Amino acid sequence: MRDEGLLDELLCRVSCGDEEAFERLYRETSKQVFAYLLSVVGEYHTAEDLTQDTFVKIRRSADKYRSGNAFAWIMQIAKNTAFSEMKKARRSVPTDFDEHDLNAAYRxxxxxxxxxxxxxxxxxxxxxxxxxxxxxxxxxxxxxxxxxxxxxxxxxxxxxxxxxxxxxxxxxxxxx
Amino acid sequence: MKVKDIKKLLDAQIEDKTPPLDDKVLRAPINAHGDISHSSGDNNTVNFPRRRYGAAAWVSAVACIAVVVVLVSVLGAYFTRQKKLDGTVDKSQTVCYIVDINPSIVVTADAKGKVIALSSGNSDGDVVLSADELAKCKGRDAEECIEKILEQAAKLGYIDCNSRDNKVTLNVVGGEVDSTTEKLADGLQDYLRRLNVYAYVDTAAVSVKEFAQSRGWEYAGENLDKYMSDIQREGRFVLGEAKGFIGDFQNEVESYIENYCRGLKAKKEILESLGEKLDVLSDTCDVNYWVYKAVEDTLLAPSLSSQAKALIDECDRLTAQLKNLGIEISNTVEFTYYLSKYAIIDSLYEFVDNVSEYIYNSEFFGLFNSIIEESDKDKFSLLESNIRKYYDEVVSVLAEQFDRRTADYADIFDGRAEISDKDYADFLASVR
Structure with missing residues (x-):
C-alpha cells in the first residue's frame, strides 16, 4: 500500500534541498519506478538508466512539486522520461522482449x-x-x-x- | 501459489534489479525553493489565485459547552470500504481514521495514523479549521492534529475555559472502541489539562452507515448495499457473458461519469488559466483587468505596455470562452466566486473515484470470478438492471451534491460590493 503521507512529506523536504529525504524517497519508490519503466521499455538496462534519469529529473523539478498525489507525480515523471527516451530512440513500445537483454541481465x-x-x-x-x-x-x-x-x-x-x-x-x- | 506469494517473489526480484542510488543521480542539483511552508496549502492540480485580503479579523469567540469529537476508524471512506465475499470487511486493504468534530470537523488519517485530509461539515467547523496551524496537519500524527483542533476550539471559545462541564466525545466509526481509542482519549484529556482546560473526554462508537448519513451519503449508500445484497442473493451468472458484460459496463460507467464531469472540468481549467493571467497582469504590469475593462473605451483608460496588451488580449479570449459556456464575469468578486464554485470538481472526481473503486474492488468481481453454472443465464438481466439503476443513482447523487453545495453559498456573494474574510473562508470551505 502506498504511503502517500510519507511520500508527500519526503518530496516536500526534497523540495527544500534535503538530501537525506531524497535518499529515503529513492529507497521508498525506486522499485516501483523501475518496475514501471521495465513494463514500458521491456529492457533491463534501459529501465535501469531511465530509473536514474527519472530521479535526476525529480531532483531538478523538486521545486515544482506541490503537496498531494506524490506517487502520481513521481510516476508522471517516470512516464515522461520513458516516452521521451522512446521517442528519441525512434522506437515504439516493444511488443516483445529482447532475448539478449534477458540472458545477459538476469540471474x-x-x-x-x-x-x-x-x-x-x-x-x-x-x-x-x-x-x-x-x-x-x-x-x-x-x-x-x-x-x-x-x-x-x-x-x-x-x-x-x-x-x-x-x-x-x-x-x-x-x-x- | 497465491497472488500475495507471487508478489513477494516479484518484489524481491525487482528489488534485486533496481539500480542503487549512484553518483550520477546525486550529482544532479536539487532545485529547492527553500520554503517548506508552501507545500501544505497548495495542490498539484488546483491553482487558486493568490488571496489579496487582509488578515482575518472576523473571528469572535463563541462560548459553547460541549465539543464532540468523532474518531472514525473506517475501512477507507464509506464507498471505498472493501468487503469480502462473506460480507465482512477486509481491514488490511484500506484503513483510515476520520475525526469528526461537532462543530463538525473530519480528520482522515492513513493506516499509520498520519493525517491525510481535514475537512469540515458546518460553519463552526470552518472557523476552527481556518487556523494556520491546522493547515499544516497533513502528514502528521492524528493525535497531534486532534490536539491542535481542541486547542483551537478552546481558543475560539467552543470549549469554555472557565467551566468544568465541558465534554469531548471521541467516537469510533465503523469499528469498536478499542484500547488505542481509549489511550488516545486519555492522551487528549491530559493534553487539555495541560492547557488548563477542563473537559471530560468520552468514547463511543458510530456505525459507518450513521456516519455516511451524517455526511449526506445515505442515498447512494443504502441503495448500493441493497443492490449488492440482491446480486449476492441471485448468485452466479454465466462466465462468458458476465466477462463481456462487466468489461462493457465499466467502460460505460467511466464514459458516463467522465461526460458528466467534463463540462465542469473545462470551465474550471479556463477559470484557473484566467486566474494566472490576471495575477501576472496585476503583478508585472500593475493593471487590474476588470478595472481596465470598465474604463477601456473612455479617456480614463491608461496606456498599456505591449506585455499588458498581450495579457489583456489573452484574458479577453478566456473571458469570451467562459461567456460561451454561460459564465459572465465583470469583477474580481465574481471571478473568485466562479473559480471557487468550480473547484468543487475535484471533490466530485474524488467521489467518483471512491465509487468506482468500490465497484471494481467489491463483490462484483468476487461474484464474477465465482461464476460456474450455465443454468444461471436468465438471471443475468437482473444483474444488468441492478447495475444500471445503481450507476444512474451515482450520477444523480453527483448532481444532487453539486447543486446542494453550490446552492448553499450562492447567496453569499449576491448583491455585495465586497466580501468579508469570514464569508470567503466559509465559502471556500464549503466547496472544497
Missing part, C-alpha cells in the same frame, strides 16, 4: 521461481505490462487503463487472466 538464485522472467517472457506482452504495472509498480487499474488507453474492464480481465496463467505455469513447472 536468479537457484531454486527460486523466476516470477519476473515468467511475467516478461511467457505472458502476452500487454498482459505482462499490466501485471508489472499493477503488482510490482503499484499502479491502480484505473491508472493502468488510462496509460494503456484501454477500457478499465479490459485491463481488469486481462490482469485476472494473466495471474491465472502465471499460477498455472508455476504449478505445472515448479509444482507450487
Amino acid at each position: 536468479i538464485d537457484e531454486g527460486q521461481i523466476p516470477v519476473l522472467e515468467i511475467i516478461r517472457t511467457r505472458l502476452d506482452a500487454a498482459d505482462s505490462k499490466i501485471v508489472l504495472m499493477h503488482l510490482a509498480a503499484g499502479l491502480k487499474h484505473r491508472e493502468i487503463a488510462k496509460q494503456l488507453d484501454m477500457p478499465l474492464g479490459t485491463t481488469l480481465w486481462r490482469y485476472n487472466k494473466a495471474i491465472k496463467t502465471l499460477q498455472k505455469i508455476i504449478k505445472e513447472e515448479y509444482g507450487e
Whole structure:
C-alpha cells in the first residue's frame, strides 16, 4: 500500500534541498519506478538508466512539486522520461522482449521461481505490462487503463487472466 | 501459489534489479525553493489565485459547552470500504481514521495514523479549521492534529475555559472502541489539562452507515448495499457473458461519469488559466483587468505596455470562452466566486473515484470470478438492471451534491460590493 503521507512529506523536504529525504524517497519508490519503466521499455538496462534519469529529473523539478498525489507525480515523471527516451530512440513500445537483454541481465538464485522472467517472457506482452504495472509498480487499474488507453474492464480481465496463467505455469513447472 | 506469494517473489526480484542510488543521480542539483511552508496549502492540480485580503479579523469567540469529537476508524471512506465475499470487511486493504468534530470537523488519517485530509461539515467547523496551524496537519500524527483542533476550539471559545462541564466525545466509526481509542482519549484529556482546560473526554462508537448519513451519503449508500445484497442473493451468472458484460459496463460507467464531469472540468481549467493571467497582469504590469475593462473605451483608460496588451488580449479570449459556456464575469468578486464554485470538481472526481473503486474492488468481481453454472443465464438481466439503476443513482447523487453545495453559498456573494474574510473562508470551505 502506498504511503502517500510519507511520500508527500519526503518530496516536500526534497523540495527544500534535503538530501537525506531524497535518499529515503529513492529507497521508498525506486522499485516501483523501475518496475514501471521495465513494463514500458521491456529492457533491463534501459529501465535501469531511465530509473536514474527519472530521479535526476525529480531532483531538478523538486521545486515544482506541490503537496498531494506524490506517487502520481513521481510516476508522471517516470512516464515522461520513458516516452521521451522512446521517442528519441525512434522506437515504439516493444511488443516483445529482447532475448539478449534477458540472458545477459538476469540471474536468479537457484531454486527460486523466476516470477519476473515468467511475467516478461511467457505472458502476452500487454498482459505482462499490466501485471508489472499493477503488482510490482503499484499502479491502480484505473491508472493502468488510462496509460494503456484501454477500457478499465479490459485491463481488469486481462490482469485476472494473466495471474491465472502465471499460477498455472508455476504449478505445472515448479509444482507450487 | 497465491497472488500475495507471487508478489513477494516479484518484489524481491525487482528489488534485486533496481539500480542503487549512484553518483550520477546525486550529482544532479536539487532545485529547492527553500520554503517548506508552501507545500501544505497548495495542490498539484488546483491553482487558486493568490488571496489579496487582509488578515482575518472576523473571528469572535463563541462560548459553547460541549465539543464532540468523532474518531472514525473506517475501512477507507464509506464507498471505498472493501468487503469480502462473506460480507465482512477486509481491514488490511484500506484503513483510515476520520475525526469528526461537532462543530463538525473530519480528520482522515492513513493506516499509520498520519493525517491525510481535514475537512469540515458546518460553519463552526470552518472557523476552527481556518487556523494556520491546522493547515499544516497533513502528514502528521492524528493525535497531534486532534490536539491542535481542541486547542483551537478552546481558543475560539467552543470549549469554555472557565467551566468544568465541558465534554469531548471521541467516537469510533465503523469499528469498536478499542484500547488505542481509549489511550488516545486519555492522551487528549491530559493534553487539555495541560492547557488548563477542563473537559471530560468520552468514547463511543458510530456505525459507518450513521456516519455516511451524517455526511449526506445515505442515498447512494443504502441503495448500493441493497443492490449488492440482491446480486449476492441471485448468485452466479454465466462466465462468458458476465466477462463481456462487466468489461462493457465499466467502460460505460467511466464514459458516463467522465461526460458528466467534463463540462465542469473545462470551465474550471479556463477559470484557473484566467486566474494566472490576471495575477501576472496585476503583478508585472500593475493593471487590474476588470478595472481596465470598465474604463477601456473612455479617456480614463491608461496606456498599456505591449506585455499588458498581450495579457489583456489573452484574458479577453478566456473571458469570451467562459461567456460561451454561460459564465459572465465583470469583477474580481465574481471571478473568485466562479473559480471557487468550480473547484468543487475535484471533490466530485474524488467521489467518483471512491465509487468506482468500490465497484471494481467489491463483490462484483468476487461474484464474477465465482461464476460456474450455465443454468444461471436468465438471471443475468437482473444483474444488468441492478447495475444500471445503481450507476444512474451515482450520477444523480453527483448532481444532487453539486447543486446542494453550490446552492448553499450562492447567496453569499449576491448583491455585495465586497466580501468579508469570514464569508470567503466559509465559502471556500464549503466547496472544497
